[in-house]
Amino acid sequence: MKRLTLLAAAAIAYVLAAWMVAPGFYDGFGPTEPYRWTCPPPQAGANTKPSSGHADIKVTNGKTEAWSVYTSDGQIVIGFLPDSFDVAGKSTVSVDITPLDTCPEPKDVRFVTNVYRITSDAPLKKKANITLLYSNLKPHPDDIYRTDDPNGPWTLLERTSQGQPYTIYSSTDKLGYFAAGYASSTTPPPGGVVTIGGGQALPIIVAVLIVVVVLAGLPLALMRRRRSAEGTEDDGEERS
Amino acid sequence: MLRAGAVAVYVLAVEWTRALLAQNSRFVVAALLLGGAALGLAALGWPAERLGLGTSRFALRVVGGLALGGVLLLPAAARGAAAPLLPAGLAAAAIAVSIGEELAFRGALYAALDELGGAPLAIGGSTLLWTLAHALSHPPEFLVAVAAAGLLLGLWRWACKDLVAPLIGHVIADLAL
Numbered sequence: 383m384k385r386l387t388l389l390a391a392a393a394i395a396y397v398l399a400a401w402m403v404a405p406g407f408y409d410g411f412g413p414t415e416p417y418r419w420t421c422p423p424p425q426a427g428a429n430t431k432p433s434s435g436h437a438d439i440k441v442t443n444g445k446t447e448a449w450s451v452y453t454s455d456g457q458i459v460i461g462f463l464p465d466s467f468d469v470a471g472k473s474t475v476s477v478d479i480t481p482l483d484t485c486p487e488p489k490d491v492r493f494v495t496n497v498y499r500i501t502s503d504a505p506l507k508k509k510a511n512i513t514l515l516y517s518n519l520k521p522h523p524d525d526i527y528r529t530d531d532p533n534g535p536w537t538l539l540e541r542t543s544q545g546q547p548y549t550i551y552s553s554t555d556k557l558g559y560f561a562a563g564y565a566s567s568t569t570p571p572p573g574g575v576v577t578i579g580g581g582q583a584l585p586i587i588v589a590v591l592i593v594v595v596v597l598a599g600l601p602l603a604l605m606r607r608r609r610s611a612e613g614t615e616d617d618g619e620e621r622s
Numbered sequence: 623m624l625r626a627g628a629v630a631v632y633v634l635a636v637e638w639t640r641a642l643l644a645q646n647s648r649f650v651v652a653a654l655l656l657g658g659a660a661l662g663l664a665a666l667g668w669p670a671e672r673l674g675l676g677t678s679r680f681a682l683r684v685v686g687g688l689a690l691g692g693v694l695l696l697p698a699a700a701r702g703a704a705a706p707l708l709p710a711g712l713a714a715a716a717i718a719v720s721i722g723e724e725l726a727f728r729g730a731l732y733a734a735l736d737e738l739g740g741a742p743l744a745i746g747g748s749t750l751l752w753t754l755a756h757a758l759s760h761p762p763e764f765l766v767a768v769a770a771a772g773l774l775l776g777l778w779r780w781a782c783k784d785l786v787a788p789l790i791g792h793v794i795a796d797l798a799l
Contacts, residue, residue: 385781392774393693399770400697402763416761428763587798588699591692599685606682 402427417517418455420496421485426519432457432496435479441469451477451500458498458560461511467504475504482559486532493563494520497532500557509553512539514562516548523562526552532559626734629664630751633726636660637755640719644759651715658718661726673729674785683782687790690778694771694795716796724789727752727772728779745776752776771795 422429435453439446445465452459458479467475482497495516516523527536539552550562640657643649665673727748736744752772753765760768775788 385777389774389777389781392770392777396693396767396770396774397697399767400694401700402767416763584695584798585699587794588692588695591688591695591794595685595689595692598681599689602682602685606679 417515417519418457418496419517420481420483423519426517430455432481434481437477438474439467439477441473441475444469446475446504449477451479453479453481453498457496457515458500459513460500461513463508463510466506466508466510467502468507469504472504475502477502482532484532486561488536490566491527491536491563492521492566493527493561494523495562497559497561499559502557506555506557509555510557511551511553512560513549513551514560516550516562518548521564523550524564524568526550526554526560526562528554528556528558528560530556530558536561623738626731626738626747629726629731629734630747633661633664633731634751634755636664636726637723638758641756641758651712654712654715654719658715658720658722661719661722664730665725668730668733672733673725674732674779674783674788675729676784680786683784683786684790686778686782686784686787688794690775690787690791691794691798693774694791695798713797717793720792720796721789723752724775724785724792727755728775728788729785732776732779741780745773745780748776748779749773 416426416429418430418432419426420432433454435451435458437449437451439449439451439462441447446462446467446469448462448464450459450461460477460479462477469475478499478501480499480501482499484497485493486497487493495514498514512526514523514526525541526539528539529536539554541552554560636657640653640660643653643657670676731751732744732748735747739747749769749772753769756768757765775792778788779785
């Protein structure tokens with residue numbers, strides 16, 4: 383009885399502790415840090431606001447150097463090749479990344495990341511590589527989208543294969559507003575990403591587990607008790 | 623003492639190496655698969671009964687595993703669509719690392735600590751090492767939940783003298799999340 387009480391107490395303690403953090407903390411399948419949301423989904427738990435980023439890219443011999451600009455939380459990175467900007471006599475080019483305070487919901491796109499604004503004080507003349515981190519709390523995005531006006535239409539950027547988990551890449555020839563998502567006409571998780579468990583299947587999985595445990599566990603426990611009473615229980619396990 | 627210390631150092635070294643390798647996302651799957659296999663090696667040489675892997679009351683153990691899986695998933699399930707989605711390609715890795723961790727922590731490490739100082743040391747020590755092992759792969763705010771999961775699985779190991787249920791519960795939790 384004491385053992386059962388301790389087990390029940392441990393189960394309750396676990397449920398309380400796990401309730402305090404975002405789901406998916408098992409064995410390093412998810413991102414190593416929780417995503418920082420502008421508009422956190424209800425399940426996100428404690429949330430830290432997303433960071434901004436800034437860099438002054440040095441101009442050498444009339445050309446900007448190769449450079450990566452990123453937010454301090456690493457949720458967005460933009461990489462520039464050498465001579466990416468029209469510098470026009472400047473000694474440095476400033477690039478700023480700012481998370482948008484609001485969360486636009488265009489009709490034809492579902493965003494699964496924050497929207498970031500990337501600006502520079504010199505025009506871009508070469509394509510830049512853009513990398514967005516996304517959360518494990520929402521479906522995987524298919525593409526990165528860009529716009530000049532977050533309330534206007536969004537343009538799909540060239541699709542790049544997804545390499546690292548929870549990271550999506552593309553390239554852009556213009557700065558502006560960026561976010562990752564999927565076309566609202568597709569069923570999440572889009573892009574042919576086959577997933578098991580998780581998502582909306584989870585409550586069903588747990589319900590099935592409970593039903594199986596009750597249906598199978600009660601007869602088994604009763605049988606064991608009966609055998610125990612008859613003194614035929616096989617108890618060949620270790621003693622501690 | 624020497625045996626318990628050696629097992630503890632070995633499982634910590636494997637887990638930390640695995641966590642460091644997995645920081646390079648190209649090696650995530652390899653780190654999980656190889657890490658799971660390396661952790662499983664910790665159980666080599668132990669009789670199955672000492673690891674909690676006996677076959678008596680097997681059906682009850684399986685049902686217990688399903689119950690543990692349900693408890694581990696409950697907080698995420700209760701929050702509706704809260705659960706992340708595990709890419710199917712990681713399923714084999716999830717199974718490997720779950721089995722490896724159980725064999726290492728609630729299997730070999732538990733048995734070695736039990737020999738050394740009895741159940742309190744086995745439960746407390748395996749939970750502490752389990753939490754430390756996850757310190758490199760998880761943000762600090764997750765470690766309380768990790769520790770609570772380790773304590774629950776360790777208490778099951780003690781209360782039921784069984785590792786089959788923690789194995790099943792851990793695999794279910796890793797697969798479903």
